[in-house]
Amino acid sequence: MTYPDSSQGPVEGSAAVPPRFRIQAPGVESTGVGARRELGLEAVFEARDVSVSYGAKKALGGVSLRIPRSRITALIGPSGCGKTTFLRSLNRMNDSVPSFRIDGQILYHGHDMYAGNVDQVEVRRRIGMVFQKPNPFPKSIYDNIAWAPRNLGMKAGLDERVEKALRGAALWDEVKDRLKDSALGLSGGQQQRLCIARAIAIEPDVLLLDEPASALDPIATKSIEELMHSLKGRFTIVIVTHNMQQAARVADQTAFFSLDSSAGDPCGTLIEFDDTETIFTRPADPRTRDYVTGRFG
Amino acid sequence: MSARRKQFDRLGDGLLYGICLVASLLSVAIIVWIAYQVTKEAMPSISKFGLGFLTSQEWQPNFNVFGAGSLIYGTAVSSAMALVLGAPIAISIGLYLSLLAPAGVRGIVAPLVELLAAIPSVILGFWGILILAPFVHEHIEPWLHDTLGFIPLFGPPQTTGASVFTAGLILTIMVIPIIASISRDLFLAVPRDVQDGASALGATRWEVVRGVVLPSTTSGVVAASLLGLGRALGEAIAVTQVIGAGSEIHTSLFETGDTLASRIANQFNGAVTELHQPSLYYLGVILLVIGLVSNLLAQWIGRRFDYRRFSK
Amino acid sequence: MSGPVPDPAAPLTPSGNLRRRQIFSRVAESGATVAAIIAVAVLGIVIYTVVSRGAAAISFDFLFTGTPTGIGPAIVGTGLIVAVATAIAMPLGILVAIYLTEFAGSRMAGPIRLALDLMNGLPSIIIGLFVFGILVNHRHQSGFAGSVALAIIELPLIARGTQEVLLLVPGSMREAADALGVSRWRSVLGVILPSALGGIVTATVLAVARAAGETAPLIIVDSIFDGKSVSLNPFEVVPNIPVTIFTLSEEANPEGFTRAWGSGLVLVSFILFASLGARALLARSKRKMPT
Numbered sequence: 001m002t003y004p005d006s007s008q009g010p011v012e013g014s015a016a017v018p019p020r021f022r023i024q025a026p027g028v029e030s031t032g033v034g035a036r037r038e039l040g041l042e043a044v045f046e047a048r049d050v051s052v053s054y055g056a057k058k059a060l061g062g063v064s065l066r067i068p069r070s071r072i073t074a075l076i077g078p079s080g081c082g083k084t085t086f087l088r089s090l091n092r093m094n095d096s097v098p099s100f101r102i103d104g105q106i107l108y109h110g111h112d113m114y115a116g117n118v119d120q121v122e123v124r125r126r127i128g129m130v131f132q133k134p135n136p137f138p139k140s141i142y143d144n145i146a147w148a149p150r151n152l153g154m155k156a157g158l159d160e161r162v163e164k165a166l167r168g169a170a171l172w173d174e175v176k177d178r179l180k181d182s183a184l185g186l187s188g189g190q191q192q193r194l195c196i197a198r199a200i201a202i203e204p205d206v207l208l209l210d211e212p213a214s215a216l217d218p219i220a221t222k223s224i225e226e227l228m229h230s231l232k233g234r235f236t237i238v239i240v241t242h243n244m245q246q247a248a249r250v251a252d253q254t255a256f257f258s259l260d261s262s263a264g265d266p267c268g269t270l271i272e273f274d275d276t277e278t279i280f281t282r283p284a285d286p287r288t289r290d291y292v293t294g295r296f297g
Numbered sequence: 298m299s300a301r302r303k304q305f306d307r308l309g310d311g312l313l314y315g316i317c318l319v320a321s322l323l324s325v326a327i328i329v330w331i332a333y334q335v336t337k338e339a340m341p342s343i344s345k346f347g348l349g350f351l352t353s354q355e356w357q358p359n360f361n362v363f364g365a366g367s368l369i370y371g372t373a374v375s376s377a378m379a380l381v382l383g384a385p386i387a388i389s390i391g392l393y394l395s396l397l398a399p400a401g402v403r404g405i406v407a408p409l410v411e412l413l414a415a416i417p418s419v420i421l422g423f424w425g426i427l428i429l430a431p432f433v434h435e436h437i438e439p440w441l442h443d444t445l446g447f448i449p450l451f452g453p454p455q456t457t458g459a460s461v462f463t464a465g466l467i468l469t470i471m472v473i474p475i476i477a478s479i480s481r482d483l484f485l486a487v488p489r490d491v492q493d494g495a496s497a498l499g500a501t502r503w504e505v506v507r508g509v510v511l512p513s514t515t516s517g518v519v520a521a522s523l524l525g526l527g528r529a530l531g532e533a534i535a536v537t538q539v540i541g542a543g544s545e546i547h548t549s550l551f552e553t554g555d556t557l558a559s560r561i562a563n564q565f566n567g568a569v570t571e572l573h574q575p576s577l578y579y580l581g582v583i584l585l586v587i588g589l590v591s592n593l594l595a596q597w598i599g600r601r602f603d604y605r606r607f608s609k
Numbered sequence: 610m611s612g613p614v615p616d617p618a619a620p621l622t623p624s625g626n627l628r629r630r631q632i633f634s635r636v637a638e639s640g641a642t643v644a645a646i647i648a649v650a651v652l653g654i655v656i657y658t659v660v661s662r663g664a665a666a667i668s669f670d671f672l673f674t675g676t677p678t679g680i681g682p683a684i685v686g687t688g689l690i691v692a693v694a695t696a697i698a699m700p701l702g703i704l705v706a707i708y709l710t711e712f713a714g715s716r717m718a719g720p721i722r723l724a725l726d727l728m729n730g731l732p733s734i735i736i737g738l739f740v741f742g743i744l745v746n747h748r749h750q751s752g753f754a755g756s757v758a759l760a761i762i763e764l765p766l767i768a769r770g771t772q773e774v775l776l777l778v779p780g781s782m783r784e785a786a787d788a789l790g791v792s793r794w795r796s797v798l799g800v801i802l803p804s805a806l807g808g809i810v811t812a813t814v815l816a817v818a819r820a821a822g823e824t825a826p827l828i829i830v831d832s833i834f835d836g837k838s839v840s841l842n843p844f845e846v847v848p849n850i851p852v853t854i855f856t857l858s859e860e861a862n863p864e865g866f867t868r869a870w871g872s873g874l875v876l877v878s879f880i881l882f883a884s885l886g887a888r889a890l891l892a893r894s895k896r897k898m899p900t
Contacts (some may be wrong), residue, residue, distance in 0.1 A: 044617075093497065098400065109618040118621040121631065125499030125624070126617060135494040138513050147508055148498035153626045195494065202498060205617035306792035313794040314712055320704035321713070324768070325724040327761060331731070331739045338742050389644035397641055406645055408888070413652045415880055417822025419851050420873045423858040424655050427866065470651055477648070501627075501634035524730065531732025533825040538858060558734045562828050565741075581738045585731075592730040596723075 044069045044206060044236045045090060046107040052085050055099035059085050063104070063270040065255055072228060072237040074251035074276070076244055077291065081257045082268025083240045087208050090238065091127040092120045125152070127206040128199035133215050134191035136183035136198075141175050144183045144194055145201045152202060161201055168234075169197035170227050189220025196227065200235070207231065209239040213246070225250050244292060247276065254279040256288045335585055339578035341571075350579060356544050358568070363576035365583055367546045371461060371554040372587075375536065376529040378465030378550070383472040384522045390473070391480025391518075392506060407481070414474035422535030425467045430458030430539055433466065438551050452549025459541035462550040464559075467535050472525040479521035483514040520599035527591045531584065533558035557584040659873050666871025676836040680872050685839045686847040687876075690752050690831070691821050693843055694759035699813055701760075702767030703802075709768075710775040711797060729765040736761050737826030745830050752840070752847025758826035763816040770812020774805040811891045818883040822876060824851035832856075850876050 043066035052060040060082035067073045075083040085094065092113065094100045106113045113123060137144050145162045154161060162179070166172040171193040175186070183194055192212060199207060209228075213221035228237060228250050241247050247254050255273040259266040272279065272288045283289045336343075342350070342363060353364025394407050438454035445451045487510050495505040511518075533556075541553030542563055555563070557580045568574040615624035623631060671679040705725070709718055736758050744754040778801050786796035802809075827849055834840075836848040850872050857869035 091497065093493065096493075096496075108621065111621050113621065115621075119623045119627065119631065121499055121501050122615075122621050122623050122627055124497055125627070126615060126621075128499075129497040131490060131494060131497075133490060135488075135490040137491060137495070137509055147495075148500060151498075151500055151504050151508075151630070198494075198498065203614045306795070309794035310792055313707075313797060317704045317708035317712060320701050321708045321717075321721045323701065324705055324728065324764065325720055328724045328727050328731075331735065334739050334742045335735060338738070338746075386644045386647065389641040390648055393641040393645045397638055398645070406649060409649050409652055410645075412881070412884065413648060415818060415822075415884055416652075416655060417824065417851060417873075417876060417880065419822070419824040419854050419858070420659060420877060421655065423854060423869055423873065424658055426858060428654075428658055473648055499627075501630050503634035503637040504630065506637075527730050531730075531734065533732065533734040534828070534855060538855075558732055558825070561734050561738065562825055565738075565829050566832065578738060581735055585735055588730065588732050588735070589727060592727055595730075596726060 050104035074247035077257035165201035342575035379468035387476035395484035422538030434458030523595035663874025698763035706771035737829035755831035774808025
């Protein structure tokens with residue numbers, strides 16, 4: 001099986017609205033002009049009964065899902081139900097929390113992410129993350145983008161790489177004349193797009209976005225959402241969002257998390273995971289229906 | 298409230314304000330007075346030798362000829378050595394205590410490093426005479442001379458371990474806790490989210506330190522080092538115990554030497570000739586100026602760091 | 610070796626130049642750990658030497674008789690000198706701190722804070738020269754001169770420590786006092802100072818620990834004594850521990866060395882006890898402080 005290069009644009013031959021498939025059946029899509037390649041319905045991530053605890057407190061329990069390639073998957077649900085915890089488990093950012101413990105398995109392209117021989121830094125090289133609050137380095141705009149590629153030995157064509165990343169984040173036109181200026185002088189929305197540019201500059205396989213627009217004003221939020229559509233074909237994207245409408249606008253698949261008190265202390269758990277359209281129009285679980293119709297949450 | 302009580306209260310307020318003000322003005326006055334007094338006592342020597350005192354290496358109490366040249370040299374060399382050896386070690390300790398050590402280990406090691414600063418200098422100096430100097434003399438100086446002897450700094454070892462080198466080592470030990478604890482606080486203050494951002498880009502721990510933590514704390518670390526330098530410059534007792542009270546400038550670190558502070562401590566009680574005590578005061582003036590400059594420089598650089606924060 | 614962009618499906622072991630970078634990072638981490646070990650090791654060696662050699666000297670005679678068998682007068686002397694120094698520095702330090710936190714505008718506060726910082730960084734030998742000039746010159750050495758020198762050393766430490774706790778007192782407490790119509794001096798003395806007491810005591814104890822070990826100023830103003838008998842008059846020369854250690858260390862007398870180690874043990878024990886006590890006090894008062 002060959003894998004499409006993640007740096008290519010949207011898959012050729014697909015219609016403007018990519019066809020949707022149920023996750024259960026990995027398969028080959030045949031387009032009108034014949035199957036050019038197997039569309040990435042392989043799961044990039046497969047979570048098998050994943051639970052996360054911080055010390056004695058169980059934050060997340062019994063999560064099983066498969067996140068498909070080259071799609072946007074949204075994790076929605078009320079606060080405190082483990083969405084961000086789950087997201088951060090996907091690039092091992094939770095490791096820095098001392099009491100963190102994970103049970104179950106998370107497979108990345110079939111490899112157990114928490115196996116003994118896995119290198120955290122390698123994980124993060126392939127699975128990038130953009131945080132809720134923009135966190136640019138106190139360096140110039142250029143150096144913010146160029147820093148990680150330099151570490152990785154990508155010294156050749158650095159200027160082109162920086163430009164490509166900034167274009168990919170729809171920020172190039174606004175900053176192309178002031179690349180040497182400090183990144184801290186940018187507005188909130190610009191800083192967040194800078195962080196996205198920074199993440200895509202090293203050509204990761206996956207982009208994890210933790211409520212990327214929650215700290216931004218509506219106009220900046222809109223620009224981030226538009227950005228996501230354009231990035232979708234190149235990267236697998238997983239986004240945590242509080243904003244249901246955002247998930248409905250942007251995501252191909254949606255996972256609904258909520259608190260489950262059945263086993264004593266409330267603990268986050270995955271309630272339902274399906275195509276976005278299904279989650280928002282014909283959800284299977286009543287709790288999902290209550291949430292998406294605004295009855296709670 | 299009765300008028301009488303109100304009057305009493307106003308008096309009380311005024312009195313409190315008054316004595317607090319007096320105490321504060323006294324603090325400022327003390328600094329000024331110190332500078333004045335030391336300069337005044339040094340006047341006989343200042344008027345006799347002028348600025349030539351700073352370069353002359355002659356120190357002959359019996360002939361009333363004095364010069365600070367070799368002492369300024371000794372101060373500079375021993376303090377430089379303390380900074381060159383001590384700052385990197387201290388900064389590393391700061392990194393260890395803030396970013397590397399597990400919480401339990403940190404809780405034990407951090408107080409121990411501060412305890413190092415609490416050891417009185419007379420005890421450290423005494424330990425230097427009896428334990429460190431012989432060890433340096435027997436093991437370190439010969440090895441350094443054998444391997445690096447082509448550098449004039451590492452000449453042949455002398456009769457005892459009392460040398461500028463040993464003094465420099467003692468000063469290194471004194472300088473480390475100061476720089477380490479300030480550095481640790483600086484590194485702890487670097488926001489977590491910027492470090493996380495760097496980690497999330499597939500950077501190793503060292504790369505996060507080199508790329509984010511160190512660049513954003515540079516001014517503060519420099520200021521901390523200057524404060525450490527001030528400590529080294531002013532140390533009198535431990536230095537005088539191990540430096541051997543030499544009067545000449547030698548290029549080799551393994552020879553005896555002397556520093557400004559150490560000479561004052563060493564010779565003050567025996568100063569009988571006419572210009573001896575004023576000349577020691579003159580040394581004090583030089584030391585005062587150097588000390589004040591490095592302290593002010595440290596504060597100025599430290600304040601620049603305060604304003605260069607993470608958000609505009 | 611794969612190119613800069615790793616194959617996503619490859620195992621999650623280091624790709625590209627990561628192996629080299631990880632080795633470098635681990636070396637750097639080891640270096641930092643070694644640095645910390647060095648510092649702790651030096652501390653351990655020094656303390657061990659002081660304890661092992663000093664213990665041999667400790668005896669009842671050593672602590673309670675004078676030269677040549679013991680350092681009793683020096684112990685008493687240090688206690689006296691430090692007590693007088695603290696009696697001078699503590700009220701002054703607290704008053705300065707009150708001025709800086711309760712009264713001063715930024716125009717006045719700047720120079721005063723600067724003066725305190727300079728005082729803190731001043732070489733103690735210079736302080737000794739100063740006190741010599743004003744109190745000993747043309748007169749004679751005295752324990753009081755030593756106390757004045759130590760007071761100058763203690764003052765900035767007490768002032769800064771007191772300032773820190775005063776700033777921690779919540780504004781709501783001051784507002785409550787104002788709202789009740791309580792006058793300034795009553796609220797400062799009756800409400801604010803008492804709640805900051807723990808921090809003030811801690812700062813004072815730490816300042817005492819620092820002053821007790823200072824030798825340089827005493828060498829200049831209070832060093833010519835024989836230590837045979839206790840002196841309780843601060844206006845004469847008062848025997849003290851730091852100068853005793855220094856004098857013994859400069860003589861080439863092995864028996865004197867043992868007494869020096871013993872004196873060092875006494876001094877270090879006191880400082881250790883005071884520092885740890887202050888830390889414990891600080892932790893306790895932080896727990897009591899309303900946040």
